[in-house]
Structure formats: C-alpha cells, structure tokens
Amino acid sequence: MHKKNQQIKNILEQLFNILVLILIILFYRINIVYAGNNNWVEVSKMPEGIQYLDRNSIEIKGEGIIELTTKYIRTNSKTSKKLEENIYIMKINCLTNKFKDISVNGKKNLNAKWEDPNGDKLLDDVISDSCENV
16 A cells, blocks of 8 residues: 555656646746847947847836847957847936946846947947937
8 A cells, every 4th residue: 555655646746747847838938928029120230240229128217218128249240240149228318318238138237327328339329219209
C-alpha cells in the first residue's frame, strides 16, 4: 500500500510541474502579445545608426513634459549592418528641448539629469518629432 501511495504522489508532483510549466509559457506569450503593441516609426537615420520612436508610448507628464520610448540601432557605417540595439525610456521637456534617459534596456536610471542634445541630430529629431503634437 505504501508503494502505491508513493507512486500516486510522484504522478501528482509530475502533473503539478507540467501545470506550472504551462502557466509560465502562457504568461510569457501574453508579454509577447503586449510587446506587439509598439508603433515604431523611424525618426532619423545616420550612417552610424537609426533612431526610432514608439508613437504609442508618448505620455504627457506635465506642462511641456512628455515621456516616451525610443529605440536606437547602432550600425556599421561602412556595411550598414546592425551592431547593437538599445531601448530608452526618456522624458523630454518640450519647452527647453532637453531630455533625460530614465531607463536604458529596462534598467532604471535614478540619477538621470536634464541634458541638452548638443547638436546630436538623432536626439534633435526625436525631440522635435515627439514634441510636435504636445
């Protein structure tokens, strides 16, 4: 009888593990679908890289302040091959044309300070494009 109870216990443990695995897969799939709601639009292109803006991410945070998600793809200027991709959540002050990166690739930047784009065409284009409708 004891051996039979142990077999039943083992079967139940295996079924539980399979159920947990199925739930993990289902929740992972939900995140994939949610990530598909991005509306990436190319804002600016240079030989060194391409700057994208997620139009669906723009949120007004205060007077003249917006928060949005951008993507920068660094490319080889000679071959145009993708070298690196970074996702930024940034705040932009549309009144002063300054920005701060509050998150880079999912890592929060708690020490972010307002910066001037200093003539960086990609940043200037993101600021002007995203502040257009604010």
